[in-house]
Amino acid sequence: MAGRRRRRGDDPSSTETTLLGAAALAAATDRSRRRRGAGFDTRRRHTLVVVGVLVVLFGSGVAGFATWLAGADEATAEAAPSASSVQEVSVVGPRYEPTAADRARTPTRITPATPLVALTFDDGPTPELTPYVLDVLKAKGAKATFFFQGDQVEKHPGIARRAQAEGHVIALHSYEHVYFPDLDQARARDQIVRGEEALTRELGVRPTMWRYPFGEASPVADAVLAERRLVGGVGWDWLSTLKGDFECPGADAVTRLVVTEARGDAVILLHDGGDAISCAGAQWEYLPRAIDAVRDKGLEFGVVVPTGRPNGSEETAVVAP
Numbered sequence: 570m571a572g573r574r575r576r577r578g579d580d581p582s583s584t585e586t587t588l589l590g591a592a593a594l595a596a597a598t599d600r601s602r603r604r605r606g607a608g609f610d611t612r613r614r615h616t617l618v619v620v621g622v623l624v625v626l627f628g629s630g631v632a633g634f635a636t637w638l639a640g641a642d643e644a645t646a647e648a649a650p651s652a653s654s655v656q657e658v659s660v661v662g663p664r665y666e667p668t669a670a671d672r673a674r675t676p677t678r679i680t681p682a683t684p685l686v687a688l689t690f691d692d693g694p695t696p697e698l699t700p701y702v703l704d705v706l707k708a709k710g711a712k713a714t715f716f717f718q719g720d721q722v723e724k725h726p727g728i729a730r731r732a733q734a735e736g737h738v739i740a741l742h743s744y745e746h747v748y749f750p751d752l753d754q755a756r757a758r759d760q761i762v763r764g765e766e767a768l769t770r771e772l773g774v775r776p777t778m779w780r781y782p783f784g785e786a787s788p789v790a791d792a793v794l795a796e797r798r799l800v801g802g803v804g805w806d807w808l809s810t811l812k813g814d815f816e817c818p819g820a821d822a823v824t825r826l827v828v829t830e831a832r833g834d835a836v837i838l839l840h841d842g843g844d845a846i847s848c849a850g851a852q853w854e855y856l857p858r859a860i861d862a863v864r865d866k867g868l869e870f871g872v873v874v875p876t877g878r879p880n881g882s883e884e885t886a887v888v889a890p
């Protein structure tokens with residue numbers, strides 16, 4: 570279909586955010602190093618470093634054991650302070666409580682004639698936005714497709730597992746949201762394989778579907794995707810000129826975008842990570858409103874599934890119940 574899977578607007582500065590995050594982390598590490606170093610001689614500093622490393626190792630061992638004990642307990646798994654997640658524990662996003670109308674709603678019976686639209690969320694999972702998105706989808710009885718980053722899944726495995734347990738489709742969006750046209754094949758392979766391994770390790774299922782960060786493909790990466798049997802190039806529909814959620818236009822504007830783009834077989838690009846995190850919290854109210862408004866148009870929600878067609882094709886995926 571002409572004009573389909575048009576690519577526009579995948580969080581162009583997400584890499585920048587990652588870099589800023591890395592810079593902030595480096596600065597924090599630097600600050601703590603300076604603080605710790607002041608007033609101690611080198612030997613004591615080394616002893617402290619060794620003790621620090623042992624504490625972190627012991628801490629992650631305990632956390633790992635606690636997670637293992639808790640099994641599928643999402644809350645415990647996510648709350649367990651590990652060396653990698655301890656920084657994020659304090660960052661908590663909004664939550665959504667089902668309304669009386671949500672509770673009273675009768676689920677729509679989906680038939681082959683029901684036009685389906687796919688909501689897709691990129692760049693998560695994050696503790697800021699993904700739990701809220703999952704709350705809304707649960708309250709509304711809607712399924713969605715999440716294109717997770719490998720590094721985010723490693724940081725927040727409990728949230729990723731919740732999305733999986735609640736029946737959403739989980740697909741891969743690289744390890745750390747890189748711009749593939751700039752990468753040689755070895756680096757492209759590293760991003761694809763590390764992302765694939767992170768999702769497989771944390772979710773117990775190998776991802777089979779792929780979306781390029783920024784929607785920007787590269788031939789060398791396409792070759793790796795084909796070799797890994799990942800269906801690549803899942804795009805999105807963006808026929809209007811309306812702004813995306815990552816541009817922080819507010820709840821009304823994002824609702825308008827979703828409703829405008831919603832039509833049978835449309836794949837809609839949204840985010841539960843990346844730049845969208847920096848938008849004012851009130852923007853997130855778009856999601857319950859947009860879901861209701863799309864249903865008012867006679868549409869229902871489906872998920873993206875691979876067609877099995879080769880990478881680079883414009884139609885690598887379809888929307889299914």
Ligand SMILES: [Zn+2]
Nearest residue numbers: 691692782783
């Ligand atoms: Zn992205």
